[in-house]
Amino acid sequence: NMVIHLISQVEIPGPKSKTLFNELSTVQNSLAVQFFVDYDKSFGNYLVDVDGNVMLDMFTQIASIPIGYNHPSLVETIRNEENLSTFINRPALAVFPPGDWLKRLQSSLLAVAPPGLNEIQTMACGACSIEHGMKAMFIAYQRKKRGGEPPSKEELQTCITGVPPGCPDLCILSFKNAFHGRTMGALAITHSKPVHKLDFPVPYWPMASFPILKYPLEENVRENQAEERRCLEEVEDLIVSWNKSGRPVVGCVIEPMQAEGGDNFASAEFFQGLQKVCSKHDVSLAIDEVQTGCGSTGKFWAHEHFNLKESPDIVAFSKKMLTGGFYYKEHYRPHEAQRIFNTWVGDPSKVVLLEAVVKVIKEQNLLARVNDTGNYLFNGLRGLQTQYPYLLSRLRGLGCYGSIDMPSMEVRDKVISRLRAKGVNTGGCGEKSIRFRPTLTLEKRHVDIFLDRFNSVLHET
Amino acid sequence: NMVIHLISQVEIPGPKSKTLFNELSTVQNSLAVQFFVDYDKSFGNYLVDVDGNVMLDMFTQIASIPIGYNHPSLVETIRNEENLSTFINRPALAVFPPGDWLKRLQSSLLAVAPPGLNEIQTMACGACSIEHGMKAMFIAYQRKKRGGEPPSKEELQTCITGVPPGCPDLCILSFKNAFHGRTMGALAITHSKPVHKLDFPVPYWPMASFPILKYPLEENVRENQAEERRCLEEVEDLIVSWNKSGRPVVGCVIEPMQAEGGDNFASAEFFQGLQKVCSKHDVSLAIDEVQTGCGSTGKFWAHEHFNLKESPDIVAFSKKMLTGGFYYKEHYRPHEAQRIFNTWVGDPSKVVLLEAVVKVIKEQNLLARVNDTGNYLFNGLRGLQTQYPYLLSRLRGLGCYGSIDMPSMEVRDKVISRLRAKGVNTGGCGEKSIRFRPTLTLEKRHVDIFLDRFNSVLHET
Ligand code: FES
Numbered sequence: 006n007m008v009i010h011l012i013s014q015v016e017i018p019g020p021k022s023k024t025l026f027n028e029l030s031t032v033q034n035s036l037a038v039q040f041f042v043d044y045d046k047s048f049g050n051y052l053v054d055v056d057g058n059v060m061l062d063m064f065t066q067i068a069s070i071p072i073g074y075n076h077p078s079l080v081e082t083i084r085n086e087e088n089l090s091t092f093i094n095r096p097a098l099a100v101f102p103p104g105d106w107l108k109r110l111q112s113s114l115l116a117v118a119p120p121g122l123n124e125i126q127t128m129a130c131g132a133c134s135i136e137h138g139m140k141a142m143f144i145a146y147q148r149k150k151r152g153g154e155p156p157s158k159e160e161l162q163t164c165i166t167g168v169p170p171g172c173p174d175l176c177i178l179s180f181k182n183a184f185h186g187r188t189m190g191a192l193a194i195t196h197s198k199p200v201h202k203l204d205f206p207v208p209y210w211p212m213a214s215f216p217i218l219k220y221p222l223e224e225n226v227r228e229n230q231a232e233e234r235r236c237l238e239e240v241e242d243l244i245v246s247w248n249k250s251g252r253p254v255v256g257c258v259i260e261p262m263q264a265e266g267g268d269n270f271a272s273a274e275f276f277q278g279l280q281k282v283c284s285k286h287d288v289s290l291a292i293d294e295v296q297t298g299c300g301s302t303g304k305f306w307a308h309e310h311f312n313l314k315e316s317p318d319i320v321a322f323s324k325k326m327l328t329g330g331f332y333y334k335e336h337y338r339p340h341e342a343q344r345i346f347n348t349w350v351g352d353p354s355k356v357v358l359l360e361a362v363v364k365v366i367k368e369q370n371l372l373a374r375v376n377d378t379g380n381y382l383f384n385g386l387r388g389l390q391t392q393y394p395y396l397l398s399r400l401r402g403l404g405c406y407g408s409i410d411m412p413s414m415e416v417r418d419k420v421i422s423r424l425r426a427k428g429v430n431t432g433g434c435g436e437k438s439i440r441f442r443p444t445l446t447l448e449k450r451h452v453d454i455f456l457d458r459f460n461s462v463l464h465e466t
Numbered sequence: 467n468m469v470i471h472l473i474s475q476v477e478i479p480g481p482k483s484k485t486l487f488n489e490l491s492t493v494q495n496s497l498a499v500q501f502f503v504d505y506d507k508s509f510g511n512y513l514v515d516v517d518g519n520v521m522l523d524m525f526t527q528i529a530s531i532p533i534g535y536n537h538p539s540l541v542e543t544i545r546n547e548e549n550l551s552t553f554i555n556r557p558a559l560a561v562f563p564p565g566d567w568l569k570r571l572q573s574s575l576l577a578v579a580p581p582g583l584n585e586i587q588t589m590a591c592g593a594c595s596i597e598h599g600m601k602a603m604f605i606a607y608q609r610k611k612r613g614g615e616p617p618s619k620e621e622l623q624t625c626i627t628g629v630p631p632g633c634p635d636l637c638i639l640s641f642k643n644a645f646h647g648r649t650m651g652a653l654a655i656t657h658s659k660p661v662h663k664l665d666f667p668v669p670y671w672p673m674a675s676f677p678i679l680k681y682p683l684e685e686n687v688r689e690n691q692a693e694e695r696r697c698l699e700e701v702e703d704l705i706v707s708w709n710k711s712g713r714p715v716v717g718c719v720i721e722p723m724q725a726e727g728g729d730n731f732a733s734a735e736f737f738q739g740l741q742k743v744c745s746k747h748d749v750s751l752a753i754d755e756v757q758t759g760c761g762s763t764g765k766f767w768a769h770e771h772f773n774l775k776e777s778p779d780i781v782a783f784s785k786k787m788l789t790g791g792f793y794y795k796e797h798y799r800p801h802e803a804q805r806i807f808n809t810w811v812g813d814p815s816k817v818v819l820l821e822a823v824v825k826v827i828k829e830q831n832l833l834a835r836v837n838d839t840g841n842y843l844f845n846g847l848r849g850l851q852t853q854y855p856y857l858l859s860r861l862r863g864l865g866c867y868g869s870i871d872m873p874s875m876e877v878r879d880k881v882i883s884r885l886r887a888k889g890v891n892t893g894g895c896g897e898k899s900i901r902f903r904p905t906l907t908l909e910k911r912h913v914d915i916f917l918d919r920f921n922s923v924l925h926e927t
Pocket of ligand 1: 591
């Protein structure tokens, strides 16, 4: 166990980061940059910046690093000459796949498929995973509507210009505070912050309320049940009214926990109820696990916490999974070629890295560790919440995935910046939450460091 | 010079490919698969399939391989331990960029920036490059409209649900037969084949005709000028009428040569005229160089052939550039953080590979080779067109990039399949064209092989 010297009481970004920031700003908008990183020196759960500051990373590239920086297994994967050609030659995967493609899928994506979902479509990021997942729902809906008949000549002609009947007036239902990506279709179902959609002519589709629960949960049981019931009724009302208005609701896309929108958790009963409403109205149910998937909640897929009667129809992923894509039920497999398609449809080099990640997760039983470390983390946070009731509230989480609220955005941002100066990197979400998104390899000794620094920042705040 | 034994008179896909196809089809729709590839054995301009067939590759993963399979410089790039951490740790690039990021950009993307465009936004594929390029145009348009004022409270509120004024009713003009990608916004400006848009509720935006020229050009000068004039008038009419109808045309997106839509070429005068119309009506002009960029037309960017009065406002790229992204004029830089943004906004590991590619292109003066080899290729094709006037027509191309037409889709598909059996891999586009999309390292000796096999297939057809 090496001793880590976390930086302490310095200003971040440091002088080198500041110089680099000014230089980068000559060729692009760099206003989102927090600091510049030395990825050669970063290791495990520690991020090292260009000024030599070492930070425990509880944000991990917006929740996208599965097993830590420069993990030995990943070093080995890159160095392994057998993988060389995969990193060099990116194929048009749906047209000229490599001979070992199915084998690679079996030891990566298919080895961790959500229960009940046996088919897989690879993609390259969260946005295209969601976009093409929605397309799969539209295709299945129209196929069913045609009852086995081929599309009409009129449909084939009108779809070129983009009008009905070829491009029918269909929609997807989504939720307030949802975030699903930044391309036009993903934006249509995104409703968290103005910065995402302002100024863009985004399709207008129905938006239901997502439950905003009161904490602590055990003291607000009745109110929270009422809140979730209200939201489910809204979902059903919207489906009925949009269907009536001639713009049928084809699918519903939802995050198991709303992440960007403020780490909003709902109960298993809510999701069970949602599935019931969807199936009653023949609405497909897609779960967006881009931020929640790959084990951080203590189950490989967050929706596994919900004990759904049957699996969701589509489960989309990206981030920690290194590649994008979605799992789907057979009904959502297009019957024709090239409808869910693009040049690359993913990247085998990312799947090769995922193979190594999945192997480490299984061999080291990391899901058990996530639960264990997560308990320790949230117990500690509960203690701090009791100690600083005027600063902390609404602690919520599953596994190592969760959030705590501050009194205001201003305080939250100050705390994040002070934590950074004490060697802990965290990120905000929603209006005033700090979210915890460590890797799956976080240990109790890391939690001790974090809690110690958090305590000291809270003490000073 | 090694001797290449191209396969000849065999069936492709071969037995191993067929078995793999059946197996892969158990977990996904694999109907677009042509054959399975052995990427370890593929080299230079030769693709080797899992059955051991060696094919000269004139299609190169839908035009996305810049300097050939397993190029020694790329092998070295992967093996170079200094690059190791870049391949392992994919950052949230806009938040925690690596310290060497600007340097990497300067020796890759910025080293080949189109004249007049000094700013760069990285993305990850063609679709997100186009989507975010359009967003940059919408942002600049609304900022100008606000005249320096911040967005109103009403705008900030309404954009969450996705209705005006926050999500204003704006549009982008595009062209018949255009292809720009498969996500919802990219689909709104795509109008080539039903397979792309059928069944999807895509935004309806204006579509103008793209010139369909008659060949040989020198015998159809007057008709082609009239055709291009007609298209430009249509563009202007559409801008005027959509502006009047309250859905202003913010930008125009166009391919320098329409690729998927049938390799439609227009003259430099057409593009000069288009720029004039756009600037007259204050419409931004974006060039989609996803398939045409990176040297295949003999200039690094295809639009450099057009001698435009000033540079286009936005130039998007992907494929051979290995990363996605777009160059833009300063006016299109958002003034706020995180508006053109997502978790990864590209991938430094692809930029490291692009660095090596750009170095090879410059050091080996590959653009000169592309022009030289291209002349040789198209001269040879001209000869075949004269020899087989009942089979070949409308030969067109620039550099090594171009197409030739067959009498029908059926004949075209048969010719592609016979070419493959003789050891040459090509791809179709449009209704009945074969497109040529070799790497930049194609040489005359490869052209000789191709022309010989093409001749023999035409002879048998
Ligand atoms: S939209 Fe996902 S990588 Fe481009």
